[in-house]
Amino acid sequence: MLYINCPHCGMRSQNEFSYGGDASVIRPLLEKEVSDKEWDDFVYNRKSLRGKHLELWQHIFGCRQWIKVERDTATHEIFRTFKADEEFAK
Amino acid sequence: MTQNFRIENGGLINKDKKLSFKFNGKSYFGYEGDTLASALLANGVHLVGRSFKYHRPRGFFGAGVDEPYAVVQLYRNGETEPNIKATEQELFEGLEAKSVNCWPSVNFDIGAINNFLRIFLPAGFYYKTFMWPKSFWYRVYEPFIRKAAGLGVASTKHDKERYEHKYEYCDLLIAGSGPSGLASAYAAAKNGAKVILAEDKPRFGGTLLTSDVNIGNQSGKDWSEGIISELKEMPNVIVKNRSQIFGYYDHNMLVMSEKVSDHLPKTKKYHPNKRLWYIRAKEVLISSGSIERPIVFGNNDTPGVMLSSAAKEYLKVYGVLVGKKPLVFTNNDSGYETAIEFKKNGIDPVILDSRKNPSSEIIDEAKNLGINIKLSYVVVAAQGYKKVKSADVASISEDKKKLGKIENIKCDCICVSGFWTPTIHLASQSGNKTKFKEEIDAFVPGQSKQNETTLGAANGIFSLEETLKTSMEAGSELSKKITKTDNKISIPNIVEKKSSQHDKFWCVPLPKGKNYKRFLDFQNDVAVSDIEIALREGYRSIEHVKRYTTLGMATDQGKTSNLNGLQLVSEIENKVVPSVGHTTFRPPYTPVSIGAIVGREVGKHSKPTRKSPMHSWHEKNNAIFVDAGVWLRPRYYKIGNENLFEASKREAKNVRTNVGVCDVTTLGKIDVKGPDAAELLNRVYTNAWLKLPVGKARYGVMLREDGIVMDDGTTTRISENHYHMTTTTAQAANVLSHLEYYLQLVWPELNVNVVSTTEQWAGAAIAGPKSRNVLQKLFPNLDVSNEGLPFMGYAEGDLFGVKARIFRISFSGELAYEINVESDNGNFMWEKIIEVGEEFRIQPYGTEALSTLRIEMGHVAGSELDGRTIPYDNGLEGLVSKKKDFIGKRSLQKKAFVTEDRQRVVGVVPLDKKTSIPEGSHLVKDANAPLPNPKLGHISASCWSVEYDNPFSLAILKDGKNMIGEKLYVMSPLKNKVIPVEIVSSHYVDPKGERVRS
């Protein structure tokens, strides 16, 4: 079971969180013309990579905040966690 | 009654307390502090089971968790449990156990015929043999294997025992209370660290209980007792015996199974049977010690052949002689230690040492005691069927290839020592890259992945002095970093006998003309010849060899067999052991009871139960409940002998003719507040929200980004910046997360706050042509006229002194209102509704009637909004705004979503107006078409229309828009039904929606 550092609450066990997928996906702006390709990339296409992955988790049994977690998908190592509005340096 | 094999003095058992027990129906006695194994051995019982494949007689091989043979079925307090190791089960008064793997009895076992047929049961036997003919698999092979295999019988009764889960956090978790565990725990505790020390056995101390050493002028046992009692007094230390750490998971989380009650005749009141600990540790110290390795020789599975360390433990801890004419077969000094203990108790052992000329303090002591030592000698084969009677022995050449003349020595047990294998399971589970240590012919932990450090024998360190020194240092250093305290403790003076180098010898060659079975894996009956076959057949990877031969795959996970198996593969393959590599260690280290894993989440506790504030009223009024997610909702209210069908029909009919009341508390409710609340709704729902006036409700549909309908419900504008959103019962949690996602991540600029208020409001829907009359009685001062409170209107009122919200919305399609009051007043509201509604013949109605009402009205719900449909499919395209953007809108342009013959919800009526249509049935054009018959759609929901008194269903049908009036067939192969039907509009009742506006 992962041990995730919620930037709002501190270290908490994985069973307080729910997984939210790739955090690098950016929703196209509302009212903007979007090509099929662009939209499919947003809705469906994910890299599913092995290694360092920036992903979303929601602290559902805690502060209910969506947070960003930088995690290795192979080793499960967590490098850093961020608040939703926090920018991160690659 | 005397125990022939119990020594007069010695052992750590309590001889003042006799305990009687039964094994295979026969009565025996033992003492408090015995295990089932030690008590049986004290009584001279060596035959405890039959082997897995060949049903050969099996005895005791070890004295603890490594035991491969002595697996029994335990009977305790009216319950039975399989897969119990007799070497771990503590004796209690009245214990009963039986052998497994034998039928009809352990002494006469029909399966033993397999032993004589063993030539037909080589490696891969099951794969090869039980393949053809295919029909034989279910009828003949599988039942046979099922009956013959297995390690006991699981109880089919409900388990009365209680199991607990516990979460704990600590600085240092220490697995094992031998010398390294005690030393490191003591050092860390002195530095103020929060320490958990876990020991799987009942007694602390590990090898200190059996080894002849001196620490700080005390015996090893006394020293360990002193340390333990000091640790127990310290508030920062948790010391647990009977507790096995069996799994090392991600991020330094370990799981430990504590046997709280297994050693007692019955579990104490309010105590659990077992407690599972989830422990998150900053640092983990693995002090799990080592397990003695067998040496492989002919018939080495005969009862009476056992590990020399086990023989020593039975003697020193339990005061039990495993034999009176022991033969010790060793390749290192450990065998001598066992022989010395026998000699000290007046028994004359014989030592066979594979080494030519070993010399050490221990060997000198054995010589001085006059023990018969034969050097360059090996056991070729054990003789005796149900018990060792003698041993064929021979001298062996220095290259270990040639045997001398075979001699026969009488003996009643053979104590084997092939040196020691560090217990690296936990380190390996944590992701540690283990490495092969040449000096000890075994793997030890290498590079750590998590915060784990392995100490002492588990790390291949077999000298006590070095173990204590390095362990104290590790405990001190690691704790210092955490607590910033450095209380130096001094290392006590240690006296231990020096031992000599072991012999890298592990398998005795077969003598000419003999074909003895030489077992590697004792629990799964894997012999040397099986590995040879696997390699001959081309298996190379150790993982494949393991699976083909089942080496190391039994419940003991190869604790005594892995390394010898690797030695054999490397020898045949001409590789060195490290390049063969070991198979992966996975949790659990030792079997864990399912009950402990499940914990308290059993039966009704397996999920939370949510009840509405009106629940007890429903109960009192004969409600039959149904699970709706985690909620319990009344399905129908039974009157007299009514069944579900009759009751729900009556309830629905009463709504259509008079008035009914339904508990709708379970609907999800979300408060949406803030200056941008309307903007959020406008982006979340498919329809327009910016112009909804205060005091009005609106129905909305929300999509996922892929265009699929996520949920629907009404949202009401309570005040300028305050909306009350409702969701379906099932989607309440998802919708809240969905809104939070967009507010926090996508549109953080929106100034809106969302919070669940599902728990805060109790809800009742009053529906039917007389619902206005009921409402007027409830709120005499409120203008409830069609003009005063129109369809989709909202009002606030005073319900006999209780503040209430009134929404004129309808799910049933009738004139209807939903009243919300604070949850605490829910029951009051409900009773008032029933009270004032009596004159209008109000009746409560459940979910079944609710379904009927919505289905015949053509209102879509969860069975149509099933995660596969878009608004058009549900006839909701009118609610999709063309003017504004919203979540999922772009996806609705996808080709598949705009095809001409797109699926759509329709109504279905059987032509005979009688036959009920099973939900999930398929719609086809031609009932007799060859299979696979092309499916045009499926029945999503069925009811008995109370309006027309005939069956009616909703279906999602291909090209549904143009299918109205078509005749199709409903096919349900499951119910074996073919029903001719007509497709009609989904709005079967009141298609214009006049009633809700009346």
Ligand SMILES: [Zn+2]
């Ligand atoms: Zn949090």
